[in-house]
Amino acid sequence: MNVTTEQMRRERIDRGIKVRSDGLYALMSWRELSYLMTPRTILIVGMLCLPLLMPGAYWQRVMSIVCIYAFLAVGFDFLAHYVGLVSLGGAFFIGVGGYFSAILNTTFGLPPLVAIPMATIAGAVLSTILLLPCLPLRGVYFAIVTLMYPLFAARLIEAFDMLGGTDGIMGLDSFPNPMLEQYFIIGMLLMMLFAMRRLVNTDLGLVFRAVKDNDQAVRASAMNVTFYKALAVFIGSLMGCLAGACLAHIYMWSGISQFALDFSILPIAATVIGGSGTLVGPLIGCLILVPASELLRDFGTLRIAFYSLILVGFIVFRSDGIMSWGQRKYEQFERWKKI
Amino acid sequence: MLEASGMMVFYENMLALNNISMNCESDQIVGVFGANSAGKSTLMYALSGIILDIKKKELMAGGERITVAGDVLFDGKALTGVKPSKRAKMGIVLCPERRRIFKESTVLENLKIGGYLASPAKARDTLEFVFSVFPVLDKLKKRIGGFLSGGEQQMLAIGRALMAQPKILLLDEPLLGLSPLMQAMLIRSTRDIRDQKKISIIITEQYARPVLPIVDYAYVLENGSAVLEGTRNDLMDNPDVRAAYFGI
Numbered sequence: 001m002n003v004t005t006e007q008m009r010r011e012r013i014d015r016g017i018k019v020r021s022d023g024l025y026a027l028m029s030w031r032e033l034s035y036l037m038t039p040r041t042i043l044i045v046g047m048l049c050l051p052l053l054m055p056g057a058y059w060q061r062v063m064s065i066v067c068i069y070a071f072l073a074v075g076f077d078f079l080a081h082y083v084g085l086v087s088l089g090g091a092f093f094i095g096v097g098g099y100f101s102a103i104l105n106t107t108f109g110l111p112p113l114v115a116i117p118m119a120t121i122a123g124a125v126l127s128t129i130l131l132l133p134c135l136p137l138r139g140v141y142f143a144i145v146t147l148m149y150p151l152f153a154a155r156l157i158e159a160f161d162m163l164g165g166t167d168g169i170m171g172l173d174s175f176p177n178p179m180l181e182q183y184f185i186i187g188m189l190l191m192m193l194f195a196m197r198r199l200v201n202t203d204l205g206l207v208f209r210a211v212k213d214n215d216q217a218v219r220a221s222a223m224n225v226t227f228y229k230a231l232a233v234f235i236g237s238l239m240g241c242l243a244g245a246c247l248a249h250i251y252m253w254s255g256i257s258q259f260a261l262d263f264s265i266l267p268i269a270a271t272v273i274g275g276s277g278t279l280v281g282p283l284i285g286c287l288i289l290v291p292a293s294e295l296l297r298d299f300g301t302l303r304i305a306f307y308s309l310i311l312v313g314f315i316v317f318r319s320d321g322i323m324s325w326g327q328r329k330y331e332q333f334e335r336w337k338k339i
Numbered sequence: 340m341l342e343a344s345g346m347m348v349f350y351e352n353m354l355a356l357n358n359i360s361m362n363c364e365s366d367q368i369v370g371v372f373g374a375n376s377a378g379k380s381t382l383m384y385a386l387s388g389i390i391l392d393i394k395k396k397e398l399m400a401g402g403e404r405i406t407v408a409g410d411v412l413f414d415g416k417a418l419t420g421v422k423p424s425k426r427a428k429m430g431i432v433l434c435p436e437r438r439r440i441f442k443e444s445t446v447l448e449n450l451k452i453g454g455y456l457a458s459p460a461k462a463r464d465t466l467e468f469v470f471s472v473f474p475v476l477d478k479l480k481k482r483i484g485g486f487l488s489g490g491e492q493q494m495l496a497i498g499r500a501l502m503a504q505p506k507i508l509l510l511d512e513p514l515l516g517l518s519p520l521m522q523a524m525l526i527r528s529t530r531d532i533r534d535q536k537k538i539s540i541i542i543t544e545q546y547a548r549p550v551l552p553i554v555d556y557a558y559v560l561e562n563g564s565a566v567l568e569g570t571r572n573d574l575m576d577n578p579d580v581r582a583a584y585f586g587i
Contacts, residue, residue, distance in 0.1 A: 007408045009349060009406040009408070010404065010406075011352055012351060012352065012404060013352070318401075319399050319400060319401070320399075320400055320401025320402075321401075324401050325401065328401070339347055339349075339406070339408050
């Protein structure tokens with residue numbers, strides 16, 4: 001026989017305040033209330049202060065772009081981690097939303113604040129209908145097909161020279177003023193974010209997660225998997241199309257570069273960095289990645305190399321993402337304990 | 340031959356294995372019995388080292404923290420921290436729960452993958468041996484693994500484990516979901532394997548009755564602790580065991 005060494009293990013325990021504030025009792029004490037409210041308040045107030053804190057119009061514009069990507073990233077996170085549809089078609093949603101808004105604005109003369117919501121809903125409906133045939137696909141196959149959609153749309157527009165062809169649709173109205181633009185986008189983003197967080201905890205969200213887990217079991221429970229998948233795609237593309245419509249009005253232009261691969265890939269990277277399956281994580285990821293890529297612009301093409309390095313580092317060393325890590329630190333503490 | 344002492348495994352704060360000490364001599368069949376969640380599979384993972392792999396994956400994904408403590412000795416050598424692949428090379432081969440065969444490969448390919456580390460001559464010999472123990476597999480050589488029945492898949496899984504030239508074979512619930520006839524057949528084959536190949540076998544099962552006749556020594560796990568141990572006859576005579584695990 002040999003000696004068994006005294007060993008220690010690190011124990012992870014929920015903080016008392018976390019446990020106390022789980023239930024309704026949280027409403028009875030300011031401490032518990034503030035424990036619950038602090039992270040949310042920081043997020044909301046932080047986001048609302050962002051435009052004011054930015055040094056100039058350039059960085060304010062960057063913040064708008066951050067939010068555009070955040071829409072896509074939250075939508076991607078929702079589709080991938082709550083419904084199991086890994087969609088690489090973010091650019092498709094952007095393009096569809098952008099073109100819809102452009103047409104509504106230039107052809108029908110609707111003001112941006114009317115055109116954007118209409119374009120969002122119309123774009124989401126169109127995206128859902130177009131994606132309907134691919135819904136039986138799962139995993140990597142769905143990813144491949146959705147990746148093809150934006151490329152396909154761009155080539156179609158180019159080949160048939162429709163919707164302004166390669167020039168795109170120009171002369172869109174911009175937002176009435178830059179501050180309104182910022183706050184409209186940030187407000188919509190926060191609203192969407194909290195709505196999503198609520199949605200995934202409802203019964204409908206339960207069905208979505210069940211579809212991800214085991215769609216055969218869902219089918220066996222007499223639920224129409226395709227319908228729920230279509231609904232999820234509609235919700236996901238709603239976010240993407242809203243982002244696209246806003247983007248078109250920010251740039252006062254809508255063209256085939258809105259189907260660019262960037263819009264498909266960057267949100268995924270942001271989701272990985274921020275923490276997949278947390279919904280807030282992707283927003284945080286965008287807040288890091290988009291400004292980082294702006295700052296790295298000075299390095300020219302080396303930018304991509306740095307960018308990849310950051311991404312690889314995160315995947316290797318913190319693959320659970322910033323948000324999951326932060327959440328654990330906030331809710332639990334650790335201590336060494338003798339076995 | 341294989342000796343574990345003070346094995347503790349924590350899944351986060353849950354104690355899955357509580358101070359388990361067990362011993363398997365050479366050419367012995369050792370049974371490990373227990374209900375669901377008793378810790379049988381965890382014990383198998385701990386012995387074969389797979390637990391280290393799971394631990395690493397959980398760590399990477401930020402999941403639950405797995406703590407493993409205690410010592411495993413194999414032929415007198417301490418195995419603490421040795422990778423599962425290395426342990427397999429040393430001769431500790433796990434035949435995992437629910438078979439885990441390669442569903443898209445044929446029977447023959449499955450077996451060949453198992454024998455990847457063995458020398459060609461040895462692999463050929465073992466292949467013949469596997470076919471002699473499980474003649475059914477010989478007939479199904481070209482069949483895709485996923486299309487086999489449960490019993491055939493189990494035979495294939497055991498065969499694949501044998502191809503890795505084990506000195507000690509860990510069978511994790513080999514009788515899961517099989518008919519009594521198939522169970523009896525597999526148990527007979529297990530004994531044959533031990534007798535002909537001179538290897539030790541540790542076999543876990545929920546229901547002890549079909550397995551007990553062939554085991555030399557057995558442990559009964561309950562909620563992660565070994566509550567009983569003894570030779571076959573000791574356990575046979577124990578009224579508690581008879582009631583709990585034989586349904587007599």
